[in-house]
Amino acid sequence: MAKTTPATPKRKPRLLWANPFCLLDTSSGASMTVRQMLLQLVANGYDVKVLGATVFDNPKGMAILKEQFADLDSHLHQLIDAKDGPLTHQMLVSYSYNRNHFTTHEEGLWYSQYVYLLDSFKPDVVWFYGGQTVDMLIADEARDRGIPVAFYLANGNYKSPRWCRDIDLIVTDSQATADMYRKEVGFTSTPVGKFIASDRFVADEHERKRLLFVNPSWQKGASVFVQLAEKLERERPDIELEVVEARADWSAVLRETTKRMGQQRSTLSNVTVTGNTSDMRGPYSRARVLAAPSLWWESSGRVLAEAMLNGIPALITNRGGMPEMVGKAGITFDFPEQCYEEPYQHLLGEQELQPLFNAAVAFFDDEALYQKYVAQAFNVGEEKHHIDRATDRLLSALAPLVRERAGNKEFSASQKKRHRQRLPSRATKPEMKVDRTLQQLINGKIKGVLGSDTQATKLHLTEDFTWQLKGKIIVLDNRANLIKSGLADQMAVTGAFAIVAFDPASEIKTPKQYEGSDTIQLFQHALLGDGRPATLHACVAPEMTSTLAPLSADKLAERHHLGAQEIADLPINTVAVDSITGLESLDWLILDELSDAMAVLENGKQYLEQTLLVQARVPFQLTHEKQPSLAELQHWASRNGFRFYRFHNIRHHSHLPEKLNERSPCASEQESADVLFLPSYERMAKLSDKQKRKLAFIMSACFAAHDMAFELMAGISHDKALEFLEAHKLLPSATQTDGGDENRSSTRMDASRAAFLGHDDNLLALID
Structure with a gap:
């Protein structure tokens, strides 16, 4: 009997x-299109994995x-x-949403995970898009x-041949x-069209009452539409x-354009503004006509395909693939060449704008004309933009590549062939290490600006000076402010500090990273006090949680009404400073305003008899009972x-609307x-x-x-x-001091010329 090999x-x-x-990303047409493509591939039998980062347009x-990951x-x-x-x-969760701020550390983590997925x-x-270095x-x-x-590829920016090598x-x-x-x-590409999911982009009913942009x-x-x-x-x-x-922000382009038109406007009475949304059925249900006067190379225009599927005629420019997208269901306009040049803000003359105005009005006044274009739009949508047809084109394009079944091969053979030393590689699962140095650097530079915290978030050190410290600088921090600001980790690296931090409201999100640390000890749900049990008033805003009772709403600024609402009263232990054992000294005590x-x-x-620095937070606008005052301290x-x-670290409040203050910081109330x-x-x-x-x-x-450090050092050694x-x-x-050539080889002053440092007014003359 013949043996059979199982299939x-x-x-x-x-x-x-x-x-x-x-x-x-619902602000990116390319992201939305690719996402829908992948969903279609899954529906047609593909096993799809997606690797990205939290980078958004x-x-x-x-x-x-953020519905799934709020924090x-x-x-x-x-x-x-x-x-x-x-x-x-x-x-990979990145520090910034901006691709230009994707750090080399983050690129390294992302790349390591990518090669791991290739091998696993x-x-x-x-499949991918993008033309930056790591994308290669x-x-x-x-x-x-x-x-x-x-x-x-869905734009006109890839003119170099390197990316497609x-x-x-x-x-x-x-x-x-x-x-x-x-x-x-000179390269060949395969057009497959747009991928529009009808459940999120095609309205069930149409009022057909608005001109949509x-x-x-x-x-x-935007300048043309304004x-x-x-x-x-x-x-x-x-x-x-x-x-x-x-x-984009409509109010910003409106103000800028109308200012150049001669009279700045912040609103137009005939314009309704709708925020970014992942469900466009609402806007399309209200739309009668779509205006799409794009001024750059528009590969296709996703909104045009969406409009066609909704039977909405379009007013477009003759740019890129836009005429192809609408066929006979739109009216095409050619504007002066200056319009198509960056920064795309050229103003049309009255005669140049009139044809667009006339066409828009005609679609509202001439019902017969309008219905003709509606019918043509539905026809274009069905023939060119139906997702089933686009999916067939995509499957056909991918078929020759998939047919090779590259995933069945042993990759090492190909790698040895291409490697100059004939070596293969095998990626292992990468270790994802957190790096907050960029965040600390940026925060450290945001200082001295009215309306922002001025607390240093970086150490001011120089490699040109050795401190020769003896023993640790012991710090007690009653609200873990050094950790929250990012300063504690930098201090720990110096080896000069030993920090004991208390976090009564459990605001530190990664406490485990300090377990076993020789330099930072963190105690959550505990704080300094008189050593007796106390009550922690947990508030809606964790930063308002305190052992001091919040003031009643009538005594609070309106901005604190919600955050100061109590949600629970919890028992908490306090620690008297003098009861702490094992401290060589207490050099720096940090107190918050909420205890x-x-x-x-x-x-x-x-x-405290030997303490070198007491840093105490003082509120000028009280939020809790029995908060410390400057006079008491x-x-x-x-x-x-x-x-x-x-x-130090003066905090201000702005009375401007939040969005306006973000653009033009102005905060005067301390x-x-x-x-x-x-x-x-x-x-x-x-x-x-x-x-x-x-x-x-x-x-x-x-x-x-x-200056203070200099005075102290002068008391030790000139x-x-x-x-x-x-x-x-x-x-x-x-x-600069003497002007002689013989002194240009060194900027060093010897001690004999500075024997009076800190003790004689002649020092000022020497430095001047």
Whole structure:
């Protein structure tokens, strides 16, 4: 009897979509199109994986993702899986939504996960878009393994041949774009059309009452539409207009354009503005005509395909694939060449605008003409833009690549062949390490601006000076402010600090990272006080949670009404400073404005006798009962060997609308500030050199108070004080001092010329 070999079960074709952009972005037409393409492939038997990042064209497009992940920052530099029907979008959480701010660290993490998926998922096809540096590696790594690569191209910006060196199939959305690239660059691409899901873009019923404009950006012809809308307001106020924002801000382009027209406007009475939405059925149900006066190369125009499927005629420019998208269901206009030049803000003359105005009015006044175009729009939508036809074209384009079944092959053979040293590679699952240095750097630069916190979020250190500290600088932080600002991690790296932080409201989202740390100890649901049990008043806003009772609403500014509402009263333990054992010293005490600061100070007198710095937060606008006042703190300081030094980290409130203040910060009301208390002059004179060096380091590194640090160092060593000034570039060069050539080889002052540092007025003459 003949033996039979069991048939190998037929598996699904495997496709990996890989690109840092998020396909859930509702502000990106390309993302929405590709997402729908992948959904269609899944419906037709494909096994699809998606690898992206939290990169968006505009934050307005983040709504779908934020429904599942409201707090992305808590997942920074980790992989998340966003569910999308039959698709799962695996994404690296990036620091910024902006692709230009995607860091090299993030690119490295994303790239490592990509090659891991190549070797573990073993796709038959890799598909992507994008022309930035890391995008080139997508095709490069796939080709190295013998995996065919497809590319989605839907704009006119890819004129260099490098990006397509390793691409097997280029899929585009229009014949016009395919023809343009074949003529101007020389490569062949396959047009498949747009992919529009009727359940989110085709309305069930149509009122047909408004002239619709989607995404009011300069490239999309916002300046032209503003002129048209203003003319319609004057001459045909009965015609309603609707603007749907995607990436662009209608109010901004309206103000800018009308200002150049001669009279700035902030609104037009005939225009209704709709925010960015993933469900366009509402706007299309109200639309009678679509205006799409794009001024750049428009590969196709997704809104045109959507309009055709809804039977909505279009007014378009003769750019790229737009005429192809609407066929006989639209009217095409040619504007002066200046309109098609960046920044796409050229104003039309009255005669140049009139044809567009006449066509728009005709679609409202001539019902017979309008119905003719409606019928043609439905016809174009059915023939050109029905998703089933587009899907057939896509499946046909991918079929030759999928047929190779590259995922069945052993990749090492291809890799050895291409590798100069004949070596294969095998990717392992990458370790996702969090890097917040960019965030800390940016936060550190946002200081000194009215209306923003001015607390330093970076240390002010220089490699040109060695502090020679002896022993750790011990810090008690009663609200974990150093951790929240990002300063604690930087302080830990120096090895100079030992930080004990209390987090009564559990605001720190990643407490486990400090477990076992030699430099940072974090205690959650605990705080400094008098050592007795207390009540924690948990509020709607965690930053308002306090052991002090919130004030009643009638005593609060309206902005605090919601956040200060109590949701629970919880027991909490307080720790008296003097009851803490094992501390070599207490060099720096940080107190917040939401705990009983006076109780902390009164129950820490033993340690505080030798403390070098007390930093206490003082509210100028009270939010809770028994908050510390500046007068109380100064009175305590004067009785316990401290003196007022300065205010720090002054927080302001703006009375402007939030969006306006974001664009043009202006905040004049001071809400709170840190008060810094240093040892009194009597105590300062008695500090040991070790204590002076510690305090000088704190003041210089953490507060950029280099003048105070200099005075302290001058009391230790004249040479070290000079070295400190030179390291921080606070001394003039020798050439500036003497002007002689012999001094240009060195900017160093010797100690004999500075023997009076900190003790003689001649120092000023020397420095001057």
